[in-house]
Amino acid sequence: MLVTPMRQTRHLARIVFLGTLIVLIGLLPVRAADRDRLEAFLEVTGFGVALDSIALAAADAPVMLGLTASDFGHDWARVAGEVFDTARMRDTGIDILSQTLSDEMLSHAADFYASDLGQRLVEVENASHMIEDDAAKRAEGEALLAEADEARITVLQDMNAAVDGAGAGVRALQEIQLRFLLAASYAGVLDTQIDEGTLRAMLAEREDDLRAALRASALANAAYTYQDLGTDDLRAYVEALEDPLMARVYELMNAVQYEIIAGRFEVLAARMADMHPGQEL
Incomplete structure (x- = not known):
């Protein structure tokens, strides 16, 4: 499943607050999917691999502080592996989806990705997700x-617009950076100590540049990922x-992914405090 990834902080990647999920829960009148079907959904759509690839974003944390991983010792x-444990992230994703993904949404997406075209798309998307060398x-x-x-x-431009039709990618990255x-x-x-208001203002000033960078990055990523498809x-x-x-499925998938990323980065920040005495921002 093509989902806007946080890993664009390295090449400037594409948060929707958990509150968005709460709103979505309130809007869904149908029964939530059971866990077995959700696990199958993660596999057939490739969303499970997209969640696994979040672990690669751990390398972005020191960069956001102007440091490198070596600054935090051996x-x-x-520690990064423990915080970004793939099994934990999949469990979190399933827990959220079980409360938000309706049977209708699940079936619609799963049917498409189970098709011949869908499986060819998942194959190339899964491979692209797990490439560490973003540059x-x-x-x-x-x-x-x-x-x-x-x-x-x-x-390719139309595809990226369809995946992030609400333009949530910029807000997502800003919120992830802010929370971390x-x-x-x-x-x-x-x-x-960082003042939240000052930081928000700084991020807002750079929003236009960030939006342009994300657009260019997403286009190059799509060109690479789908090069073997007509x-x-x-x-x-x-x-x-x-x-x-x-x-609607993609809005939810993006929200789930971004919330997991932000949550893991907050946990990582607490663990980093025990690994290094501190740095100026």
Whole structure:
């Protein structure tokens, strides 16, 4: 499943508050899906791999503080692995989905991704999610875009617009950064306390630049991920993504993913305080 990933902090990745999920829960009149069906849903759609790939975002934490993983000593890899445990993140995703994903939404998305086209899409998306070298992936994607015709570029742009139709990606990244930096400040990872209002204002000032960077990054990522699929197949994918029910599924998937990311980064900030005496922001 193509989901806007947090990993764009390294190449500037694409939070919806948990409150959004609460609103969605209130709007859903149908029975929530059971756990077995949700686990199958994670597999057939590829959303399980998307959740697993969140673990790769741990490397972004020191960068947001102007540091490197080596600044936190030899225990960094162990601590990051414990915080971004893939089984824990999948369990959290399933817990949230069990309260928000209706049978109708689950069946609609699962039916599409179980199709021949759907499974081919999941295969390339899963492979792309787990590539750690984002810089190399983006460079290759940009090279592919330079050679692509207008029709190909347009369908990739339409796909990204369909995945994040509400433009939540920028707000998501801003909220993740805000929550992490505040948590790091409160935990004593930083020598100085951060004022939330000042930080929000700084993020707002950079919003236009961030939006442009995310758009360019998402386009290069899509060019890389779908390079082996034909333009007609991608048009069919866009049509599926633009279906109102699928749009609701993606709104929920993005919200789930972003909330897990933000929550894990807050936990990581607390653990980082025990690994390093503190730094100026």
